[in-house]
Amino acid sequence: MNEKEKVIRVKNMYKKFGDFTANNDLSFEVSKGEIFGFLGANGAGKTTAIKILCGLSFPTSGEIKVAGFDVYTERESVKRNIGYMSQKFSLYEDLTVFENIRFYGGIYGLSKAEINSKADELLDKLDLQHARNKMISALPLGWKQKLAFSVAIFHNPEIVFLDEPTGGVDPVTRRQFWDLIYDASRAGITVFVTTHYMDEAEYCDRVSIMVDGKIEALDTPEKLKKQFNVDDMDQVFLSLARHATNIE
Amino acid sequence: MNRFIGFLKKEFYHIFRDKRSMLILFGMPIVQILLFGYVINTDLKDVQMAVLDHSKDEYSAEIINKITSSGYFKLTENLESLEEADAVFRKGNVKVILVIEPDLGKNLIKNTAGNIQILTDASDPNTANLEVNYLQGILQNYNLEINRGKQTPLSIQAKSRMYFNANLESVFMFIPGIMATILMLVSAMMTSISIAREKELGTMEILLVSPLNPLQIILGKVAPYLVLSFINALVIIGMGYFIFGVPVLGSFALLMAESVLFIFLALSIGIFISTVSKNQQVAMMLSMFALMLPTIILSGFIFPIRNMPIPLQVFSNIIPPKWFIIILKNIMLKGVGIEYIWKETLILIAMTFGFIGLSLKKFKTRLE
Amino acid sequence: MQVLKYLLQKEFLQIFRNKSMLPIIFVMPILQLCILSFAATYDMKNTNLYVVDKDLSSHSRELISKFNGSPFFTVKEIGFSEEEAEDELFKDNIDAILVFNNDFGKSVDLRTQASVQVLVNAINASSAGLYNAYINSVILDYNSGIKPNFVGVAQGVPYNIVQTTYSHQFNPEMKYIPYMLPGLLVLLVTVVALFLSAMNVVREKEIGTIEQINVTPIRKSQFLMAKLIPFLIIGFFELGLGLLIAAFGFQIPILGSIWLIYLVAFVYLIAILGFGLLISTQTDTQQQAMFIAWFFMVIFLLMSGLFTPIESMPEWGQKLNTLNPIAYFIKIIRMILLKGSGFFDILREIVILSVFALVSITFAVRMHRKVS
Numbered sequence: 001m002n003e004k005e006k007v008i009r010v011k012n013m014y015k016k017f018g019d020f021t022a023n024n025d026l027s028f029e030v031s032k033g034e035i036f037g038f039l040g041a042n043g044a045g046k047t048t049a050i051k052i053l054c055g056l057s058f059p060t061s062g063e064i065k066v067a068g069f070d071v072y073t074e075r076e077s078v079k080r081n082i083g084y085m086s087q088k089f090s091l092y093e094d095l096t097v098f099e100n101i102r103f104y105g106g107i108y109g110l111s112k113a114e115i116n117s118k119a120d121e122l123l124d125k126l127d128l129q130h131a132r133n134k135m136i137s138a139l140p141l142g143w144k145q146k147l148a149f150s151v152a153i154f155h156n157p158e159i160v161f162l163d164e165p166t167g168g169v170d171p172v173t174r175r176q177f178w179d180l181i182y183d184a185s186r187a188g189i190t191v192f193v194t195t196h197y198m199d200e201a202e203y204c205d206r207v208s209i210m211v212d213g214k215i216e217a218l219d220t221p222e223k224l225k226k227q228f229n230v231d232d233m234d235q236v237f238l239s240l241a242r243h244a245t246n247i248e
Numbered sequence: 249m250n251r252f253i254g255f256l257k258k259e260f261y262h263i264f265r266d267k268r269s270m271l272i273l274f275g276m277p278i279v280q281i282l283l284f285g286y287v288i289n290t291d292l293k294d295v296q297m298a299v300l301d302h303s304k305d306e307y308s309a310e311i312i313n314k315i316t317s318s319g320y321f322k323l324t325e326n327l328e329s330l331e332e333a334d335a336v337f338r339k340g341n342v343k344v345i346l347v348i349e350p351d352l353g354k355n356l357i358k359n360t361a362g363n364i365q366i367l368t369d370a371s372d373p374n375t376a377n378l379e380v381n382y383l384q385g386i387l388q389n390y391n392l393e394i395n396r397g398k399q400t401p402l403s404i405q406a407k408s409r410m411y412f413n414a415n416l417e418s419v420f421m422f423i424p425g426i427m428a429t430i431l432m433l434v435s436a437m438m439t440s441i442s443i444a445r446e447k448e449l450g451t452m453e454i455l456l457v458s459p460l461n462p463l464q465i466i467l468g469k470v471a472p473y474l475v476l477s478f479i480n481a482l483v484i485i486g487m488g489y490f491i492f493g494v495p496v497l498g499s500f501a502l503l504m505a506e507s508v509l510f511i512f513l514a515l516s517i518g519i520f521i522s523t524v525s526k527n528q529q530v531a532m533m534l535s536m537f538a539l540m541l542p543t544i545i546l547s548g549f550i551f552p553i554r555n556m557p558i559p560l561q562v563f564s565n566i567i568p569p570k571w572f573i574i575i576l577k578n579i580m581l582k583g584v585g586i587e588y589i590w591k592e593t594l595i596l597i598a599m600t601f602g603f604i605g606l607s608l609k610k611f612k613t614r615l616e
Numbered sequence: 617m618q619v620l621k622y623l624l625q626k627e628f629l630q631i632f633r634n635k636s637m638l639p640i641i642f643v644m645p646i647l648q649l650c651i652l653s654f655a656a657t658y659d660m661k662n663t664n665l666y667v668v669d670k671d672l673s674s675h676s677r678e679l680i681s682k683f684n685g686s687p688f689f690t691v692k693e694i695g696f697s698e699e700e701a702e703d704e705l706f707k708d709n710i711d712a713i714l715v716f717n718n719d720f721g722k723s724v725d726l727r728t729q730a731s732v733q734v735l736v737n738a739i740n741a742s743s744a745g746l747y748n749a750y751i752n753s754v755i756l757d758y759n760s761g762i763k764p765n766f767v768g769v770a771q772g773v774p775y776n777i778v779q780t781t782y783s784h785q786f787n788p789e790m791k792y793i794p795y796m797l798p799g800l801l802v803l804l805v806t807v808v809a810l811f812l813s814a815m816n817v818v819r820e821k822e823i824g825t826i827e828q829i830n831v832t833p834i835r836k837s838q839f840l841m842a843k844l845i846p847f848l849i850i851g852f853f854e855l856g857l858g859l860l861i862a863a864f865g866f867q868i869p870i871l872g873s874i875w876l877i878y879l880v881a882f883v884y885l886i887a888i889l890g891f892g893l894l895i896s897t898q899t900d901t902q903q904q905a906m907f908i909a910w911f912f913m914v915i916f917l918l919m920s921g922l923f924t925p926i927e928s929m930p931e932w933g934q935k936l937n938t939l940n941p942i943a944y945f946i947k948i949i950r951m952i953l954l955k956g957s958g959f960f961d962i963l964r965e966i967v968i969l970s971v972f973a974l975v976s977i978t979f980a981v982r983m984h985r986k987v988s
Contacts, residue, residue: 054831057988076833084831088824106622107832272907283918287933290742290924338957362778370784371954374658375925380782381749391777405731406755408748410738418741526636528902533640545652550923552743554662556655581739
């Protein structure tokens with residue numbers, strides 16, 4: 001892989017809250033089009049890291065470039081090139097499906113015609129045309145999450161950050177959600193996803209596992225399983241997490 | 249029971265931990281009392297006055313001097329002609345203009361009567377009235393002075409005695425009003441918003457499926473505000489008594505009992521509002537408009553109910569603070585006992601049960 | 617610009633879709649304006665008197681009939697016992713007692729000093745002052761009626777007096793509604809603007825959508841602009857509705873320029889909304905935002921001159937009040953409506969309000985954090 005294709009470059013990133021170090025010397029790179037899994041127990045520092053990468057939070061120190069832009073000085077350029085879907089639900093419950101799409105498309109500067117045609121495409125793909133004018137609050141959780149993901153990549157970002165996107169939904173919907181992720185990845189969008197479902201880790205191209213604010217392992221799922229000499233990611237995770245102190 | 253105590257502890261902790269809100273909840277009554285006690289005043293003072301003195305003799309000078317040295321009026325402008333009057337009023341600061349006729353002194357001595365015209369800016373009718381009254385009073389004194397030694401005409405005099413508030417302190421009336429507004433705010437507004445908040449964030453459902461029964465949940469929610477309100481009531485009465493000398497002539501125990509009754513009423517109104525509002529904003533705006541403004545304006549706190557048009561006087565009967573303010577005035581300032589206020593007390597009790605009943609009904613239909 | 621358009625579209629959709637809020641924003645304030653304008657009055661109408669007439673002379677009866685004839689007083693009862701009268705005072709059935717002792721008539725006839733005892737319920741100090749003043753003026757009036765019989769012009773000693781006449785400008789009928797309604801209108805517009813803006817941004821924080829906004833390239837100023845403009849329009853709308861009601865419902869003459877009122881309202885609302893948004897960006901929950909907004913609202917309101925004259929406050933209170941935006945707007949709207957004051961009459965106030973607007977909006981934008 002050549003240099004140009006690294007869309008996320010993190011070197012010695014620290015984030016401290018008083019005495020507590022949430023991110024301790026993180027270093028990693030993510031390539032274009034890759035599905036990068038960011039694993040860790042609750043409280044391991046995943047959300048803190050993702051917020052720094054998205055420009056929602058200042059790092060304490062370290063060199064961080066996202067989509068080729070510096071998160072200290074070119075924050076707004078970073079934001080133009082990323083999509084984000086948070087743990088908390090990010091669509092407006094009191095707006096309809098189409099109104100949400102139009103709103104997010106609009107604030108990224110898409111033209112009216114673009115918004116309309118892309119919205120149709122998106123709704124067809126998700127099979128949600130019938131719900132076009134329904135309030136978000138009236139949709140089942142699985143639909144909302146698929147929609148939220150589609151809205152997060154509506155403006156064709158280089159990278160999309162997903163913070164525990166599949167929390168609380170059933171396995172079938174999760175599987176469908178991952179199909180969307182694959183589609184996005186094939187279209188050249190880099191996917192940076194945090195999760196604590198270990199079966200999902202298997203779907204990633206590479207995973208990193210965080211324990212107590214540090215990255216303890218980083219490789220493809222196959223290599224990790226081989227390295228720890230176990231059958232699945234669950235066991236990889238457990239053998240690492242056993243030493244953790246910050247598990248909630 | 250242990251579960252309930254645990255829940256109660258959580259609720260207390262939740263409210264008392266929020267330092268900013270605490271500061272405001274306790275700071276509010278203190279600031280309000282200080283404002284009413286020291287800043288807000290209905291007495292006339294330093295009214296800006298302009299003079300159009302056509303006479304410019306020693307008598308007019310003396311009269312102007314008398315008026316300005318009273319402390320009620322302060323001379324800020326001398327006019328040259330009556331045409332200026334309108335412009336001066338329009339600028340907004342001068343509230344009254346004194347027009348002194350030419351040759352005032354001559355007329356006064358030779359013809360026994362001099363004339364002064366008072367022009368007021370009556371866009372504020374209350375102040376305008378007071379200005380005329382005060383100016384006439386000052387001039388009457390002046391008349392007495394220049395005629396000293398002569399036989400005065402007979403006049404019937406009114407010997408006034410002020411009941412319940414001998415020195416006419418405005419703070420006497422404000423303390424009961426502040427009590428009512430603060431207890432309303434803390435009890436009704438806060439309760440309605442905090443329950444609406446649980447609804448909005450979806451945590452109410454979690455509470456409802458917990459082993460706690462709905463009554464315990466509501467009790468747990470309102471208990472902290474009951475305590476807060478009670479402390480506020482004590483602070484208000486204490487400040488009134490120790491700083492401004494507002495007495496508690498009647499029974500202190502009765503006063504406290506009535507306050508607790510009113511707090512319960514306010515809490516039940518808060519619960520009712522929360523059952524009819526979907527989210528915090530609705531609860532807040534409802535409390536604001538349905539409770540706060542009527543509490544200030546329709547309860548007799550600032551404006552006497554007797555001066556209102558008849559339909560509004562009738563309407564004021566459904567404003568709970570009206571009755572509480574009557575009770576407070578009776579106990580604190582008149583020193584009477586329950587035999588004078590049992591009717592008002594019964595009304596408050598009936599209202600409390602009424603709101604609890606309405607809330608229960610509303611709550612049940614929602615569950616179905 | 618295009619971004620702002622989409623932001624505004626979203627805000628308006630959310631406001632107008634919130635069916636339970638609409639009546640509260642649009643109907644309640646107007647309803648309150650209509651009701652409270654009647655209630656907020658110091659106009660003395662039904663002052664109830666109890667007369668204890670132990671004298672029963674023609675003089676006492678004549679004076680009582682004077683009170684009966686006055687529009688301010690209603691003689692509720694005439695009795696003989698001071699205790700009974702006092703009891704009525706305790707029960708709040710009456711506002712004042714007049715006592716004629718049994719030597720009253722004789723004193724008047726003998727031309728010695730005669731007096732009437734006046735006992736006033738003084739819990740409401742300002743009302744008590746007015747009762748007293750009005751009672752005195754009825755008695756003065758009566759005095760001037762009997763004077764010619766006694767004044768000693770004939771005895772050769774002229775009695776010199778300064779006489780006064782008065783005229784009430786701008787409001788000769790001394791109506792309260794034209795005075796109170798504009799002030800209440802300002803209050804209601806302020807409540808709606810301040811509370812809606814204070815609770816808005818923090819609401820997005822509470823439900824979590826703010827994060828989604830913060831990862832987009834939207835500028836802070838655009839975001840806050842989109843929050844401010846809808847409330848500005850709502851404020852304008854309500855002000856207009858209130859003025860229409862004032863002009864056509866209450867027949868209040870509007871002497872000054874409506875455009876001038878709107879110019880001031882524009883500056884004023886930006887100051888208030890900026891302050892509301894500042895509160896919103898500095899709090900974590902709607903409840904907190906509401907507390908803080910309420911706290912300032914009460915102080916601003918009580919010191920605004922709406923209920924009590926600002927001139928009556930102590931010097932330091934008046935100094936403090938130079939920071940009170942509500943006081944300026946109430947003063948200005950009364951001046952424009954009732955006195956027809958023009959732009960240059962209120963220039964100073966407009967400049968001050970503009971400074972407030974600038975400061976509050978700058979602070980709101982600067983203190984708003986997209987990044988933690």
